[in-house]
Amino acid sequence: MGIRIAVVVALLVATTGGTALADTDREVIQQGLDEVVQAGVLGAQIRVTHDREHFTARSGLAELNGVRPVPFSGRFRAGSITKTFVSTVVLQLVAEGEVSLDEPVGRYLPGLIDQRITVRHLLQHTSGLADHNELLPLDPAGFEQIRYQHWEPAELVALSTSNPLEFPPGAKHDYSNTNYVVAGLLIEKLTGRSLERVVEQRILKPLRLNDTELPRDDDRIHGPHARGYWAIDGKPVDITRFNPSVFWAEGNLVSTTKDLDTFYTALAGGKLLKPAQQQELVKTTAISPEYGLGLTVQTLPCGTTVWGHDGGVPGFGSLVLTTPDTGKRVAMSANTGPIVGDPAPGLQKVLGEIFC
Template identity: 50%
Template sequence: MRSRFVTCGLAVAVTALLAGATPALAQPAAPPVTQDAAVRQAMDRVLADGAVGVQVRTTRDGRATTATAGESVLGTSWPVPTAGLFRVGSVTKTFVATVLLQLVEEDRVDLDAPVARYLPGLLPDGDAITVRMLLQHTSGLFDYVKALPLDGAEFFDIRFRPYTPHELVSLATDRPLDFAPGTDWSYSNTNYIVAGVLIEKVTGRAWDTEIAERITRPLGMRETSAPRGSVFIPGLHARGYFPVDGRPVDVTELNPSWGGAAGEMISTTADLDLFLTALVDGRLLRPAQFAELTAARSFTDGYGLGALSRDTPCGKTVWGHSGGIAGYTTLAFTTLDGSRRMQASLTNGLGPDSEDVVYGIVDATICG
């Protein structure tokens, strides 16, 4: 789902250093910035950029640490819980793509088959759009999220409104395709709503049931779920906020059915780490399917099938997903060998607004 992201520099830190400057030869060498310090600096920048709170879990070479900053409730001194639950937004897509790739391995779904083979009549262009195009956002389907009132005070008109997958698909199919299927790339949540419907059609069970049976229960991810219409986060959590007329409004309770298979799930940093670890060590996908998940075409901006890549400043490439839904921003990334992993939840306030600041947490945790 969408996240709002504003550049935040290091002018204050630089000014402080220059204020007391003495000749270079008279100064001892500055100590290197440790990983913990780098992560803390990245977290502080996110708070300065408008987030209310942040929790970050980092695993480097077998050592896991969790850090938090900010407030769990705006205007209090209550700390962000280190094991708090949160809405993961579009990180849901990686779970959905994993299930579909398992169905590919079971010969129940063909990645290059048209969607109409499995869901006749659902999409006007279902004969031209393949399953692969759904997972890689190359279908051309209009993003239904753009048709929903998700900005400012208008969001409160739908905050508790339930949506069905077919309603969301209809919002998209009422509009023309953005481009001919397979000819371009554009991130569209509609693709994953259709993917969720496809999973149910093929298996006879809802997409979140398949995720539970195939992924979360076998891995012991006890805090991960899809709300199924519940407006509550079922456990200890920091509260999330939404900007309305320049002030943050608490939107922790909401009906996330408009996110569906594109962004409805709830989890924790520890659970997401279990998922990423199992994904890269081969417990969830065979090599051929994992290769599909991490294969980005030249025009897909580093996006594979339900996962995206990021080249960090230290030269390490990570794969995973980010996610945003009203009140929460999520990051979950790992190196392909699993040696460095990170998961983070940002509770939003008037920000964060800068993509560079948000992804700075990824860079600090992987490279620090």
């Protein structure tokens, strides 16, 4: 997303110390969450899992000036975590012979983007496509003017392609949300169905992710949820509701910590992809050393390797991480307040206790 929790990447590099998850100190987790809230985040919820045992924790409020705590099983906008779902579907289609990772996208979507860009380039953010989010008014004052506007995916791609490529395809890794809008269009072209329907049939229903959806135009979050805010001209504005079509295949997912934990457990455990595509999912390169295909792959200083993704859209930030053997896992969401300070120390404490 154009609005992501950029601090997460820095945290994964900085995290050190702690204990094995089997001995995780829940008080430390709670202290870390409380510090995140004290830094200016309105509320946070977390699900921590060790093998088949898990616990949840929360801190802060579900709404500004209220008394209701963040719901343990509340739904939230999961932002760029959507990308892992989209990449998974593309890799399933690869396994079925419907598409090839190293074929030009133009073979399937003629004339849409530069003919040198392959499917792999999209999923690994090495296409060179300009990020259309950088061309949209996603600052608080600007987004307020477009928050209920419907966007067609082709409009978002056109914003990107109105600019030249930022580098030759395959030359470097540079995160661009446009890559996944194109990937979403590719899925629809290959299947003849909407992206939302395909994800539902291939992932949501088989895994019984009953609290997860990809809303195309519905501006509401259905079911229990916290509310997100930001400041415009120094005044708090509730930004919970907006038309999610602006973030479509790049980040319009609504989910829960439980559902995201279930999805990443199934994905990392090899239940959604065949072995060849599973290897492609987590394969990194010298050009893209910490990003596979829709999935971050990082080794912490303490030696623990984690797979996952973070996400951020107006009002919400999220993070899911798992060890490759799925033995240690965390899913977290935060609803933002009108003024957000630096949640890094608190989040660092949480991740350090879980994984290191």
